Amino acid sequence: MIKRLFYSLMPVRLQKTTRRCLLFMRLVRQSLYDIRRYVSSSVVYPIDDPVQLEAKITACSHVIEKGFTMPCTKETFGKQNVDILLAALQRYKSKGYSLENTQYRSAVTALKQYFEFHKGKNVDLSEIEKFLCSDNHHGQPAHSCFLKKTKDEIIQAAGQDFQTHAMNRYSIRNFDSTPVDIEILKDAVRIAQKSPSCCNRQCARVYIVETREKISAILDIQNGNRGFGDTIDKLLIIAANLSVFEGHKERNQAFIDGGMFAMSLLYALHYYGLGACALNWCVTKTEDVKLRKAINIQESHTILMMIGVGNLPEKVKLCRSQRKHYEDLISLR
Ligand SMILES: Cc1cc2nc3c(=O)[nH]c(=O)nc-3n(C[C@H](O)[C@H](O)[C@H](O)COP(=O)(O)O)c2cc1C
Structure with a gap:
């Protein structure tokens, strides 16, 4: 009053x-x-609690599995990352956290595969060997850190019931050289548009980048496509239009609605038998501005992430990307 x-x-x-x-x-x-x-x-200031260490271990072992699934697996790939992984595994162990943890076990398996792959090559494996010898785990070994699938297997599973479709979607990091039909991409966007959004305001926007020059220029600023970026045929930039939101309470809504849209788009691309890999846009202002200028992104559009798309090759290697046990995600109240 x-x-x-x-x-x-x-x-x-x-x-x-x-x-x-x-x-x-x-x-x-x-x-x-x-x-x-x-x-x-978050790990702005690390405190080495089990969740932080588990995440570090998962991210580092993911780099190893990625190395195995590249179009050309380089000899001596990811040595620096392996050193970081070893240090994280040792810290995790020394803190007395569970060695039965799914992420810990699959990281050890990735390390073993890295060791086997590099045996006899010009890489110093002594630290890895020391660690592996000290791992006196007698339970079930984790599965290989990568899988091999054929294009037909992936396409067949993609067209089935939702569980089969979702459980067989993998990030693809090796594409065939045939061009992706732009009309299929548009149709995938149409399907993804059915994602729910806050008050149906539909903030999601998609920039489709088609030319090799532009794709390469963008991927040069993106941190996460090394070894396979040059096989991406079309690059989708997923953005959210901030103009549809209001007030201080909706300051993060673009990331929620846009994220939901992006997931639907990944499923839609999979449904159409295309290979796709989400690509992070975790950047500073400088890189963000650079990309905005490079392809003229509207000021009100916040860039959320990218999706590299291409046709599937006849045979493809995929990262297993071990999930935690689903019960560990749930808290009953
Ligand atoms: C927002 C987001 C960003 C991602 N960024 C990258 C990336 O830069 N490079 C990459 O190779 N994979 C990236 N991924 C793919 C993840 O590594 C992958 O989704 C995860 O390991 C699970 O594997 P899956 O997609 O095969 O189930 C990203 C995924 C998401 C959701």
């Missing part, structure tokens, strides 16, 4: 400015809350 009276006494322009200032202050306050939570729990 007093607030309203106070406002009514102000000139209209001042009312507007005051409202804008208040909203800005609310946004800053809420964003500081986001930052504080991120800083205290």
Whole structure:
């Protein structure tokens, strides 16, 4: 009541400015809350708790499995990453965390495969060997860190019931050289558009990059396509239009709605028998601005991620990407 009276006494322009200032202050306050939570729990400042270490181990062993599934697996790939993995595994072990953990076990398997692959090659394997010898695990060995599938197997599973479809979707990092039909991509976007969105505001936007020059220029700034980026035929840039959101409470909604859309798009691409790999856009302002300029991205569009797309080769190697036990994700209240 007093607030309203106070406002009514102000000139209209001042009312507007005051409202804008208040909203800005609310946004800053809420964003500081986001930052504080991120800083205290993520690995901005590592505290080596089991979740942080498990994530580090998973990410490093993923680099090894990726190495095995590249179009050309390089000899001595990822040595620096292996050193980081070894250190994380040792820290995890020394803290007394469970050695039966799915991610720990599959990392050890990846390390073993790395060791076998490099035996007799010009790589110092002594630290890996020492670690593997100390691993006195007698349970079931984890599966190989990569799989081999044929194009037919993938396409056949993609057209079946949802469980078979979803359980057989893998990130593809090796594409055939035949061009992807743009109309199929458009149709996949049409299917993904059925994703729910907050108040049906449909913030998701897709930039389809077609030319080799532009794709290469973009992938040069993206950190995560080394070894297979040059086989990507079409690059989809998934963005969210911020103009559909309002107020301080919706500051993160673009990432939710856009993320849901992106997942549907991955399923739709899989449904159409295309190979696809999500690509992160975890960058600083400098890189973001560079990409915006390179392909003229609208100012109100926030870039969320990319998807590299191509036709499947006849035979393809896939990262297993071991999942945790699903029960570990659920908390009953
Ligand atoms: C947002 C996002 C960003 C990703 N970025 C990359 C990337 O930069 N490079 C890459 O090779 N894979 C990337 N991936 C793929 C993940 O590594 C992959 O989804 C994960 O290992 C699970 O494997 P799957 O997709 O085969 O089930 C990304 C996935 C997501 C969802």
